[in-house]
Amino acid sequence: MHMRKHALLSQILVVNTLLLAAVVIAASTAAPLHFSSGQGKRQAIIFGAAVIATILVNAVVLRRRFAPLEQLLRTMERVDVARPGLKIAVSRDDSREVTRLHEAFNRMLARLEAERAATSAAVLHAQEAERARIARDLHDEVNQSLTGVLLRLRAIEPDAPPELRAELTEISNAASQAMGELLTLARELRPSTLDDHGLEAALRSRVNEFAHQTGIATTLRVNPGVGEIDAGEQLVVYRVVQESLNNIAAHAGAHEAWVELDRTADGPVVRIGDDGRGFAGPGREGGLGLTGMRERARLAGGRLDVLSTPGEGTTVELRL
Numbered sequence: 001m002h003m004r005k006h007a008l009l010s011q012i013l014v015v016n017t018l019l020l021a022a023v024v025i026a027a028s029t030a031a032p033l034h035f036s037s038g039q040g041k042r043q044a045i046i047f048g049a050a051v052i053a054t055i056l057v058n059a060v061v062l063r064r065r066f067a068p069l070e071q072l073l074r075t076m077e078r079v080d081v082a083r084p085g086l087k088i089a090v091s092r093d094d095s096r097e098v099t100r101l102h103e104a105f106n107r108m109l110a111r112l113e114a115e116r117a118a119t120s121a122a123v124l125h126a127q128e129a130e131r132a133r134i135a136r137d138l139h140d141e142v143n144q145s146l147t148g149v150l151l152r153l154r155a156i157e158p159d160a161p162p163e164l165r166a167e168l169t170e171i172s173n174a175a176s177q178a179m180g181e182l183l184t185l186a187r188e189l190r191p192s193t194l195d196d197h198g199l200e201a202a203l204r205s206r207v208n209e210f211a212h213q214t215g216i217a218t219t220l221r222v223n224p225g226v227g228e229i230d231a232g233e234q235l236v237v238y239r240v241v242q243e244s245l246n247n248i249a250a251h252a253g254a255h256e257a258w259v260e261l262d263r264t265a266d267g268p269v270v271r272i273g274d275d276g277r278g279f280a281g282p283g284r285e286g287g288l289g290l291t292g293m294r295e296r297a298r299l300a301g302g303r304l305d306v307l308s309t310p311g312e313g314t315t316v317e318l319r320l
Helices: 008-030 038-078 096-156 162-189 192-197 199-214 231-252 290-299
Strands: 217-222 256-264 267-274 303-309 313-319
Touching: 008 038, 038 096, 096 162, 096 290, 162 192, 192 199, 192 231, 199 217, 199 231, 199 256, 231 256, 231 267, 231 290, 231 313, 290 303, 290 313
Parallel strands: 217 256
Antiparallel strands: 256 267, 267 313, 303 313
């Protein structure tokens, strides 16, 4: 049979009360009070009041001493390694043991966050390197092979029998379409425009391509005073915009979308919004690639927030 576990504070209070009651009983047995006399009644009242006061003072002192532990438990329950920075405050009024416990907990959190950041950075860097390698292979090898096939087809097409020309033309068109799709996939994997022409050109190319593919009217607004953004942050901005636009195409049911690159007093800020169906609560966010976007933002020293209202669209905001 499962026994209910009581709080440690309650257990100590009960034990202390039982010990005090045992002392009172022992004292009463050794020196019994005579309630028949007025003095005996006064002594009994004073004795009872002292016992009650002792229990109350004991409860107050224990509660104050256990308060830091309760605070530590609440902090532990709120810890989320995906949102670092949560620490427990160490007070000089706490006992030496409680202070050591708080400091050890803060060191453990810092160590976990550092290890997680290092692991995530390594994973993301490896992912980007693999994307770049696959993009190069698609562009330099597969696309060139398809180009050779297309040239051969077009070279033999004039000399082919009339009954085969239509089929050769169809094959040539399919090869041309495959080449276009491969180039699009290579740009998705690693945007060469970002490396060659900078962030604004890469975003404009991605927005125009998104609008052409989906039919969603999409605009890009760039504040002229946005200033310089380093290469690592540019890649984070591009990936967040890319993933957000993919989410809009797949889930939003929107008619309009926009991408805005601005700068505030704290640094660059990127907003991607739509007028789609939106969603309520955090439950939907896990399936929208937001974990990866938040991780990228965190590694770049930024923060990503999602604001959404059913029927009024969604806005993804990245602050660096």
